[in-house]
Amino acid sequence: MADISVTLPDGSGRLVADGSTVLDVAASIGSRLAQAAIAGTINGTDVDVSTVVKDGDVVAIVTTNSDQGRHILRHSTAHVLAQAVVQLFPGAHYTIGPAIDDGFYYDFALPNSQTFSDDDLRVIDKRMREIVAAGQPFERSELSADEALLVFADQPYKCEIIERVRSGVADGSDAAEVGAAETISVYRNTDSFLDLCLGPHVRTTSQLGHFALMKVAGAYWRGNEKGPMLQRIYGTAWENAAALKEHLVRLEEAAKRDHRKLAVELDLLSFPQELGGGLAVWHPRGAIVRKLMEDYSRQRHLDGDYQFVYTPHLANAQLFETSGHLDFYADGMYPPMEMDNGVYYPKPMNCPMHCLIFDGRQRSYRELPMRLFELGTVYRYERAGTLHGLLRIRGFTQDDSHIFCTEDQMADEITSLLDFVMSVLRRFGFYDFEFNLSTRNPVKSVGSDDIWEKATAALAEALHRHGVEYKVKEGDAAFYGPKIDLDVRDAIGRKWQLSTIQCDFNLPERFGLEYVGSDSARHRPIMLHRALFGSVERFFGVLLEHYAGAFPAWLSPVQARVLPVASAHEDYARTVLNRLKKSGFRADMTAADEQLGKRIRNSKLEKIPYVLVVGDDDVANDTVGVNPRGGEVERDVAVEAFIQRLDAEVLDGQSGGE
């Protein structure tokens, strides 16, 4: 048989026998590679390892320890899940089951609106392992739509997908199942189980097995809340036992950082049931941290030439009619209060009120850019199921600013805003930023093409000037203007969306805002909305998770705790405490009513940065024993030296770190 030549990713050529498959190519390179091969790519297209290569093809082998490989084995595991469910729950309809970050899910419709229980998960898991042990092959075949409809005649959701392919409306939501192509591919595991799928898949189920079923959840068919509610099973799957274990440990670590758990443990804040859902009260420990955050924010805004304003929590309905919020977002607002002189609403945002301030008198171009700043508390009636600790809450405070400027000022203003945002976030220990630029949704937007183009260009320009990478989210802008969103990565690599910078062409129009230009004519200002923390509550929650409750010294509720070894040292301990307080530190003391070890333990659990132990030696020498959070104990430190050290650390926290 004649040889053909294929090219490998490193550019080298390779001769293989005509009719060779991707797996044969892998085998020709090495037997271990062939073992690890679960799929391949030919000329950039994902394929099964059983696919035959042609002369001149560029062939790559996909192994399990790559993102692409894991994606494939997760998707294959989803098929195994579907087979197990179909076997165990006769009459179950299976719908779609894609791979996702770290795992996969599969959505099912069970007969008679049955639901899965946790016990069911255990049974399903067991059956899945039997399927893995059986080493079933994944055999690909291609069918016409008519053939496929016949094969899946008793699977209405599959038929719907097939019909969508036939009528050419299949889109991203169908992508895991079928391609955009006219032919429909299916993968067969056994004579009785096959599934619509674009592929590729592993060769056999025996290449799978390092998976865990995580949870059951409800999910709407096609994400449509008017559509049927399906039963979704989430799972995670990895290339080997170690990777699976690592993932599960990571989840445990993240759970330990849960801000709702830490808020209770550290006595920071609570959500009393009597208050109502999504409403928090701040306890002294949490309130002091919040105050420090707000003080810091205020100081930075003063430095940045912002003008401080205050606006009330209620407003006449007319205001929100003017702003358009009542038209668009009435569902998300707390209900109206009818008074003798009109109808009032709690404010869901601050912008309309800031517009009133701008509009309070005639404005000159000389006043622009005018930057109004407020820590403004707003109320939004978030739907019950969406509440989530501090991250999604019904009453919250935005570090909200509205900047009124001319079109020409827009680019500079946005550029300096980006500096400002990053500088503030760095102070809270975030150094890894990702930017998203959301552009116009042509169907739903206000404002002229010209102004959209200018504003989008100004945002892009600012990003370019900073030399930062950014993703463009086409059509993701609000109806009133384009925006930049900023995501940060926390200490364990999770992504959080925090800051936002938005252009608004709508409110200036609706409120008829104007300024007098140097040409003596009236012009409409551009309005920029921006929040750095986003909401103080949400930012606090993210910060809690980021620091795992161990706030840096400048933010810690208690910076140092003095512990006398025995009662005899209490007087001295008190003088040390007073010196710390006089130096401006937040410090306290725990009397020797309990053993030293226990008091140290409790202080550590409170994540206090410094525990100062004082005994006979210290009384004699004016020293302390310093037990720092996460560090080594140091004895005989002069009190003055410790104060200077802490002073430097706090100062560095507030102003260093750039």
Place this chain on the structure above:
RNA sequence: GCCCUCUUAGCUCAGUCGGUAGAGCAUUUCCAUGGUAAGGAAAAGGUCGUGGGUUCGAUUCCCACAGAGGGCUCCA
């Protein structure tokens, strides 16, 4: 709002096959004064989320509501 699960002492959790409840930690008091992550003893603490229903009797079974958790949808 939708699907599932949950709600017992300040916290973390047992428990009652329907006969009004227990532990550890925390709290208070007493003893102990201990140099770097839990010393000992005692006391106090609960209309078992709320409201209805079934029952001789409900914290337990049923229903509704509220709140929480996991998802979906939504997030100006």
